[in-house]
Amino acid sequence: MAKKSNSEAVLPTLEKTPTGIQGLDEITSGGLPKGRTTLIYGSAGSGKTLIGLEFLVRGAIQYNEPGMFMSFEETEGELTTNVGSLGFDLKSLIDSKKLLIDQVSVERSEIEETGEYDLEGLFVRLGCAIDSIKAKRVVLDTIEVLYAGLTNTGIVRAELRRLFRWLKDKGVTTIVTGERGGETTLTRHGLEEYVSDCVIFLDNRINQELSTRRLRIVKYRGSAHSTNEFPFIIDANGISILPVTTVKLDYPASNERIPTGVPRLDTMLDGKGYIKGSAILVSGMVGTGKTSLAASLIEAGCRRGQRCLYLAFEEAPSQIIRNMQSIGINLEPWVKKELLHFDARRVSEQGLEKHLLSMEQAVIKSQPEIVVIDAVTDFTNMGSLIETRHMVLRMIDFFKMREITVLCTSMSTRAELEETGVGLSSAFDTWIHLTNVQSNLERNRTLVVVKSRGMAHSNQVREFVLTDKGVQLVDIYASPAGAFMGSARMAQMAADEADAITRQQRIEGKRRAVEEKRRALEARIEAMRAEFDSETKETELIIDQEEKAKKALKKERNGIEKQRKANGCK
Amino acid sequence: MSTKAHPHYGDTNGVKEWNLRLFVTDWTPRCVIAYKNLNRICEERLKDRCTIEVIDLLEKPEMARQEQIVAIPTLVKTSPKPEKVIIGDFSNEDRVLKALGFEPARPK
Numbered sequence: 001m002a003k004k005s006n007s008e009a010v011l012p013t014l015e016k017t018p019t020g021i022q023g024l025d026e027i028t029s030g031g032l033p034k035g036r037t038t039l040i041y042g043s044a045g046s047g048k049t050l051i052g053l054e055f056l057v058r059g060a061i062q063y064n065e066p067g068m069f070m071s072f073e074e075t076e077g078e079l080t081t082n083v084g085s086l087g088f089d090l091k092s093l094i095d096s097k098k099l100l101i102d103q104v105s106v107e108r109s110e111i112e113e114t115g116e117y118d119l120e121g122l123f124v125r126l127g128c129a130i131d132s133i134k135a136k137r138v139v140l141d142t143i144e145v146l147y148a149g150l151t152n153t154g155i156v157r158a159e160l161r162r163l164f165r166w167l168k169d170k171g172v173t174t175i176v177t178g179e180r181g182g183e184t185t186l187t188r189h190g191l192e193e194y195v196s197d198c199v200i201f202l203d204n205r206i207n208q209e210l211s212t213r214r215l216r217i218v219k220y221r222g223s224a225h226s227t228n229e230f231p232f233i234i235d236a237n238g239i240s241i242l243p244v245t246t247v248k249l250d251y252p253a254s255n256e257r258i259p260t261g262v263p264r265l266d267t268m269l270d271g272k273g274y275i276k277g278s279a280i281l282v283s284g285m286v287g288t289g290k291t292s293l294a295a296s297l298i299e300a301g302c303r304r305g306q307r308c309l310y311l312a313f314e315e316a317p318s319q320i321i322r323n324m325q326s327i328g329i330n331l332e333p334w335v336k337k338e339l340l341h342f343d344a345r346r347v348s349e350q351g352l353e354k355h356l357l358s359m360e361q362a363v364i365k366s367q368p369e370i371v372v373i374d375a376v377t378d379f380t381n382m383g384s385l386i387e388t389r390h391m392v393l394r395m396i397d398f399f400k401m402r403e404i405t406v407l408c409t410s411m412s413t414r415a416e417l418e419e420t421g422v423g424l425s426s427a428f429d430t431w432i433h434l435t436n437v438q439s440n441l442e443r444n445r446t447l448v449v450v451k452s453r454g455m456a457h458s459n460q461v462r463e464f465v466l467t468d469k470g471v472q473l474v475d476i477y478a479s480p481a482g483a484f485m486g487s488a489r490m491a492q493m494a495a496d497e498a499d500a501i502t503r504q505q506r507i508e509g510k511r512r513a514v515e516e517k518r519r520a521l522e523a524r525i526e527a528m529r530a531e532f533d534s535e536t537k538e539t540e541l542i543i544d545q546e547e548k549a550k551k552a553l554k555k556e557r558n559g560i561e562k563q564r565k566a567n568g569c570k
Numbered sequence: 571m572s573t574k575a576h577p578h579y580g581d582t583n584g585v586k587e588w589n590l591r592l593f594v595t596d597w598t599p600r601c602v603i604a605y606k607n608l609n610r611i612c613e614e615r616l617k618d619r620c621t622i623e624v625i626d627l628l629e630k631p632e633m634a635r636q637e638q639i640v641a642i643p644t645l646v647k648t649s650p651k652p653e654k655v656i657i658g659d660f661s662n663e664d665r666v667l668k669a670l671g672f673e674p675a676r677p678k
Contacts (some may be wrong), residue, residue, distance in 0.1 A: 102635055111641075112669035115604075115658035120595045121627065121639035128631035150641070 014222045017065075017137070017173040020058025021051065023241025027226040028217060032198055035171045037164050039195040041178040041187045042202030047213060047234055048177040050086075051202070052139035053079065054238045055175055057088045059137045060098035067137035068129045068172075069101045072145035076101040086238050097133045106149030113151055119159040123166060130172060138167065140176040144189050153189075164194045186218070197221050203229070212351045215241055231387065233353035235360065252277065258370065258405050261300030262293070264462065264473035265432075265447070270455035274430055276369075277403035278453070279396045281376075281425060283410040284434030289445050289464055289471070290409040291315075293432070294372040295324045295331060296471045297407055301370045302334035309368035310342045311359060313378040317342035320374075328469045341366040347378040352391045355379070360398060371399060376408035376424075389424060396427050429453040434464060437485070444486035447473060463489070588612075588620035588670065589649040593634075595627050595642050600659055604643040607660035615667065647671070 016030035025031045032038045032055075040048050049071075056067030071079060079101060080090040093099035102125055129135065146156050167174045176195060178187035186192045192199055199218040204211055214229045232241040256276035259266050266273040274280055274297075282290045298308045312320060320342075321331050334340035343362040350358070363371065373395075379388045392408075399406040408428070425431050431450040436443045445464035449457045462473040463485040477489040484492040592608065594601040605624070612620045627634050627642070637646065641657040647670060656669045668674070 104640060105638055106640055110655055112654065112656045112665050113658050113662075114656055114665045114669070115607075115661035116600060117641040117643060117658045118600065119640055120642035121593065121634050121644060122641075124595060124627045124631045124634040125639070128634065132632075146640075 016223070017059075018063060019055050020062045021054050021239050021241070022237070023230065023232065024051075024215075024239075027215075027228075027230060027241065028198075028220065029224050032173055032175070033221070033223070034173050035168065036197040037167055037174040037176055037195045038198040038200065039176055039178060039187070039191055040200045040202060041180055041191070043180045043204060046180075046202035046204045047232075047239065048202060049074070049079075049141050050083065050234060051239055052141050052175045052177055053083055053088065053090075054086075056099055056137055056139055057083075057090070057093065057238075060093055065136035066098050066100075066133040067139065068126070068133065068135040069099065069139045069141065070126065070129075070143075071101060071103045071141050072106065073142060075103050085236075086234070087236060088238070100129050100133050100135065102129055104145075106146060108149050108151070111149065117152075117155065119146075119156070119163070122159075123163065126163075126167075127170075130170060136172060138172045138174040140174065142177045142179060144178055144187065144191065147189050157189075160191070161194050198223075212353065231351075231353050231390075233357050235357045236364075252403055254278075254403060258297075258306075259300050259304075260293075261296030261298075262471045262473060265293075265471075268449055268458035268460070268462065268473070269430070269452055270457060272455070274405060274407075275454055276405055277400060278405060278429035279400065279427065280405070280407040280430040280432065281410055281428035282407060282432045282434065283412050285412055285436060288434035288436050289447075289466060290411070290434060291320065291374055292324065292327055292329070292466055292471050293434070293447075294374055294407050294409055295320070295329045298340060298370060298372060299324075299329050299331060299334070299470075302331075302337075302339045305339065306369040307367055308334070308340045308370045308372070309362060309366050310340065311362065311371065311373045312342060312344040313347050313373075314375060315344070317344050326468075327466045327471070329471075341368070347382055352379060352382050352387055355382075356391060356395060356398075359395060363398075363402070363404070368404060371404050371406045373406065373408045375411050377411045392424050393427050425450075440486075440488050442486055442488075446476075446485070586619060587649065588616055588647065589623075590620060591623045591625060591637075591646045591648060593625050593627055593637065593639050593642065593644045593646070598642075601643050603661075604645075604659040607663075608645065608666075611660065611663060611666055615672070616670075 015034040016028070016032065017034045018025045018031035019028075040051055042048055053069065056069055059065040059067050069079070074082070076090075076094075083090060090099060090101070094101065104122070104125070126138070130138065143160065146160070147153055150156050164174075164176075176191065178189070178191045180186070180201075181188045181190070186199065186201070196219075198220045201216045201218050203214045203216070205214060206212075213232050213234070215232050216229045217225045217227065230241045232239055234240075254276040257272040257274065258276050259273040260269065282293050284290050294310075298310060301308045310317070310320070315323075317335075321335070324331055331340060335342065341362070343358075343366075345358070347355070376392055379391060382388070396406065410424075430452040433448050433450050435446050435448075437446055438444075445466070446461050447464040448461045449459070451457075461476060463476050465472045465474055474485070474489075477484045477493055479492055479496055481492065590608075590612075592605065594605070608622065612622065625633055627639065633639070643657065643659065645656040645660070647654040647656070650671060654669050654671075656666060660666050
């Protein structure tokens, strides 16, 4: 045994024999006291015989410890048949000398007591059986029958005391079963008087008209143990006790992705969607669209040919199909193709552990890759918060071990994020929270990925719109005036657009005015140039005329002179 | 004890032969007492008409399971039928005789 602290390293620790029974070794911190006797008592039908048999079967198969079952009530044939449905093949274990069943019949009417006797015959039988298969484990079921078969209770009492001491000396780990007793004793004949190392109580109690099996460790000398009551179930795998501690953290971790059925949500989740085999929590108040998101996942899964299972606890399948059809998610064809299975039941129909059982059976029957549980919070009505937690954790455990992607919807009664998810959020890998935001006389849905393990997910709040083409995510409209969604988003978008148009028109107007001005200016320049041109031409004309006039005058003067022959004229 | 007819149990319905098997675990004091008591009863009541086979379970432990033995000493009357199991040290002779099939004597 592992050394946990210095004090434990010095003190001898109690050696334990693991039972192999799911959950029992966890709550007993390792199993039953090795080489000692454990008393298991309870009323008729509480599962005593089964726990004893499973202890031997698991011991033989998992721990290679042969076991001996001494039955005072049922015959070997009856026992074999009774546990055959649990997958225990007693016959092959008996044939391979891993198990020995000895049925002791003590019938008062057939026995004549004629004086003093002892129970040495029983000792011989036990000793012979233990030696013949080298048994390490012994179950005596139910030894109290001796009190009914023999009249001399004084002898029986003394012999039982001797028997338990003898078993201890033999070093075999023993379970002795007993009927629940009256007020003064735990068992009918006070067996607890001789068995003082470990006492376990099995109860089959009716609570809110539902029967629940429970197990409690009354006493465990020299060992830490859980003092709580633990619900347990008897199913196809034998006994399962349901404590949180059974949640094994060794699931196969997949890198495969499963699209969500909402493309924009895939984008938010690293662009790929959920991780295969992960647990997804979709929380939100009533009417936030949880079922729609679940149905989107299923519809997309069926399209890819994946088998899906819808566990409905609120609505009938026909109602879900109809409602989803109204938002363009058509589930019916997949039901017909037997890809999608519905399993609808009222939560109040049965106890929590029965629900687990029927869930397991539904999963085994339909072999799904994707499971939707709508809604996981319904179970809170069934038991205490802690029981619900245990149940949900075990359920997730179950799905994860099988690499089934499970989406649980969770109805929150308050808008605060912390109030959602039955305090279970840590068990889920991806948590999507849906809210209803009320403003401007309308309610709008929003979606945010609170967490998603193993991927870089978006932290943005998106508007979640249910259209007749399924679920769509829309960016929330951010403008200088704030963030808007719903009709406010549209109004703001329209207003902003109008603004833009006006501005554009104003710019264009200005541009036109300038253009006109420019054109006017150019026209004036043109006119002035024309005027200047004409003036220039006029001036040139005048100059020309003057020139011509000047020439003409000169010519005229020359002519006169000639005529006058004036001045040295020859 | 006299050799006269037993005061309470008389007739044996004309049975000629008794086959008895006595199971012991070694010769413990109780087994010795039982054997002596049984022998005396047989001597007195079933002289020459009874066979007692003594089986020591410490030598043949597997017999305990086969013969459904719980208490020691155990006497099994294999014949005449019906088979009967008698346990104890046979100190209560009335009960031994009743179990061996003696008819209760009619009060005179």
